[in-house]
Amino acid sequence: MKKSLLPAKKISGGTEKQVSGKEALVKLLRWHFGYSDFRGKQLEAIQAVLSGRDCFCLMPTGGGKSMCYQIPALAKTGIVLVVSPLIGNCFKLDLLFSNFTGSLDGKPSDGIEGERNCCGISLFDPNITFVNALLLGIHEDLDSGKPSLRLLYVTPELIATLGFMSKLAKIHSRGLLNLIAIDEAHCISTWGHDFRPSYRKLSSLRNRVPDVPILALTATAAPKVQKDVIDSLSLQNPVVLKSSFNRPNIYYEVRYKDLLDDAYADLCNILKSYGDVCAIVYCLERATCDELSIHLSRNGISCAAYHAGLNNKLRTSVLDDWISSKIQVVVATVAFGLFLLYPTWSCCGVCTVIQILLFLQDDRQDVRIVCHFNIPKSMEAFYQESGRAGRDQLPSRSLLYYGIDDRKRMEFILGNAESKKLQSSSSQGELSKKSLSNFNEMVEYCEGSGCRRKKILESFGEQASTSLCQKTCDACKHPNLVARYLEELTTSCTVRQRNSFSQVLTSRCDLFLILFLFVWPMVHSVPCLAEEKIHIFSFFSDMYSY
Numbered sequence: 001m002k003k004s005l006l007p008a009k010k011i012s013g014g015t016e017k018q019v020s021g022k023e024a025l026v027k028l029l030r031w032h033f034g035y036s037d038f039r040g041k042q043l044e045a046i047q048a049v050l051s052g053r054d055c056f057c058l059m060p061t062g063g064g065k066s067m068c069y070q071i072p073a074l075a076k077t078g079i080v081l082v083v084s085p086l087i088g089n090c091f092k093l094d095l096l097f098s099n100f101t102g103s104l105d106g107k108p109s110d111g112i113e114g115e116r117n118c119c120g121i122s123l124f125d126p127n128i129t130f131v132n133a134l135l136l137g138i139h140e141d142l143d144s145g146k147p148s149l150r151l152l153y154v155t156p157e158l159i160a161t162l163g164f165m166s167k168l169a170k171i172h173s174r175g176l177l178n179l180i181a182i183d184e185a186h187c188i189s190t191w192g193h194d195f196r197p198s199y200r201k202l203s204s205l206r207n208r209v210p211d212v213p214i215l216a217l218t219a220t221a222a223p224k225v226q227k228d229v230i231d232s233l234s235l236q237n238p239v240v241l242k243s244s245f246n247r248p249n250i251y252y253e254v255r256y257k258d259l260l261d262d263a264y265a266d267l268c269n270i271l272k273s274y275g276d277v278c279a280i281v282y283c284l285e286r287a288t289c290d291e292l293s294i295h296l297s298r299n300g301i302s303c304a305a306y307h308a309g310l311n312n313k314l315r316t317s318v319l320d321d322w323i324s325s326k327i328q329v330v331v332a333t334v335a336f337g338l339f340l341l342y343p344t345w346s347c348c349g350v351c352t353v354i355q356i357l358l359f360l361q362d363d364r365q366d367v368r369i370v371c372h373f374n375i376p377k378s379m380e381a382f383y384q385e386s387g388r389a390g391r392d393q394l395p396s397r398s399l400l401y402y403g404i405d406d407r408k409r410m411e412f413i414l415g416n417a418e419s420k421k422l423q424s425s426s427s428q429g430e431l432s433k434k435s436l437s438n439f440n441e442m443v444e445y446c447e448g449s450g451c452r453r454k455k456i457l458e459s460f461g462e463q464a465s466t467s468l469c470q471k472t473c474d475a476c477k478h479p480n481l482v483a484r485y486l487e488e489l490t491t492s493c494t495v496r497q498r499n500s501f502s503q504v505l506t507s508r509c510d511l512f513l514i515l516f517l518f519v520w521p522m523v524h525s526v527p528c529l530a531e532e533k534i535h536i537f538s539f540f541s542d543m544y545s546y
């Protein structure tokens with residue numbers, strides 16, 4: 001289901017007031033979104049902010065965080081400001097806004113009047129030129145005594161600008177600023193995996209509009225990140241709501257490349273066994289995306305590669321095709337998710353914007369398989385990316401192809417980044433060291449024995465009982481098989497090490513033989529070289545001394 005647009009509501013009787021009781025809030029949810037009840041901590045978060053409290057809300061990927069500010073926007077006259085790092089979110093909602101105005105024809109059956117002309121969702125970013133006309137309308141609406149906007153989506157970059165701050169202060173002085181929601185709040189923390197410097201500037205919001213409740217939302221916050229977020233935003237005695245990170249509808253599995261004859265063929269067979277389902281395959285390198293995509297296509301799977309090496313037109317069409325189900329599998333670099341979090345603001349051309357827009361217009365909820373064809377850099381990244389599976393809550397699968405070479409390559413990349421950063425600043429160096437230890441968690445997820453789900457949850461500081469998994473990971477479902485794989489992996493590593501050592505040795509022995517048979521007699525036959533023979537020999541013997 002698409003995220004709905006939010007026509008403002010009036011309580012029957014005409015005078016607008018705040019809706020805050022559970023029953024009335026559930027009615028709003030049913031009427032606007034068609035869902036029968038709130039999920040997890042949604043209701044508690046909504047009631048907390050409606051009562052004027054600050055709130056820190058931790059929900060799993062796909063948990064329904066947006067509802068925590070969308071319902072308050074419906075429940076009370078005024079504006080909810082949403083700070084989102086996903087530029088596309090702003091567009092998505094605006095697009096939906098334009099699609100939606102005509103679609104609310106049914107009559108609310110629950111005594112709450114629908115008011116079609118009061119939709120208020122908007123984007124607000126001065127860097128995007130092609131929506132200037134739209135922005136003008138938003139400015140006019142905000143400046144009017146009675147703005148019709150209900151949800152105002154802004155980028156963190158905009159918050160820092162003087163122009164926006166003074167506009168916000170005006171809205172606030174008219175008593176119209178109801179709530180500030182900070183989506184993806186972990187971006188504010190330098191300990192967060194998606195740290196964005198511009199998020200730090202949000203700390204000034206508390207001083208500017210001290211009495212407006214702030215709602216911080218995130219899906220990935222280790223205890224250190226949580227504290228950092230709460231401190232940075234100066235949340236006052238916040239209601240802290242934490243849902244479990246557990247994604248019970250995702251089955252976790254690791255496949256060992258070193259034990260497979262052909263990892264491409266293996267993935268191909270798995271995808272085929274599912275029929276024509278929607279999947280994302282993440283690869284570390286563009287070349288792998290291209291190769292794998294060709295391989296899958298040749299084997300009858302409807303798929304395409306997606307990475308930064310493609311031109312804008314091609315990327316747009318791949319996204320378009322994937323979203324509209326023309327292709328089912330996209331083989332992408334992690335940029336597929338990342339560019340949504342790190343859009344290039346200054347060079348945001350029309351194409352990129354449309355592309356993001358297309359992508360987010362209906363971010364597919366029915367992704368059945370998320371495959372990591374190369375090991376991700378951290379558990380947080382893995383959780384976020386694999387979390388794109390099964391956002392519709394239906395059974396889905398996370399598949400990770402683990403290879404020793406991939407591990408070494410990632411260690412090399414992270415190690416290199418570390419040594420570079422160490423040279424630049426010590427605090428950066430500390431962060432980089434963290435990135436290596438984060439990666440080790442990921443290695444342990446693959447190479448260690450025991451429940452995968454438990455490992456994910458524990459890496460976020462969540463205690464998980466062994467009974468939680470219910471055989472929804474390969475290690476719990478097929479413990480003997482996984483144990484055998486791990487044993488074989490260790491053996492194959494030892495054999496590989498031995499082989500590579502003996503390969504070197506053999507090649508050096510060959511060299512030695514040649515030298516002995518041909519070069520040595522020559523050395524002897526030339527008197528001046530004969531004098532050097534001891535040195536030459538000691539040079540060769542040095543070569544063996546490793």
Ligand SMILES: Nc1ncnc2c1ncn2[C@@H]1O[C@H](COP(=O)(O)OP(=O)(O)OP(=O)(O)O)[C@@H](O)[C@H]1O
Pocket residue numbers: 001002003035036037038039042059060061062063064065066067219365387391
């Ligand atoms: N109470 C509910 N009942 C059923 N579905 C819901 C409910 N609340 C939200 N949803 C749906 O769940 C899906 C995920 O919601 P949303 O995009 O807000 O998740 P999220 O927490 O922001 O996820 P992510 O962190 O992955 O971005 C959406 O399709 C949304 O409509």
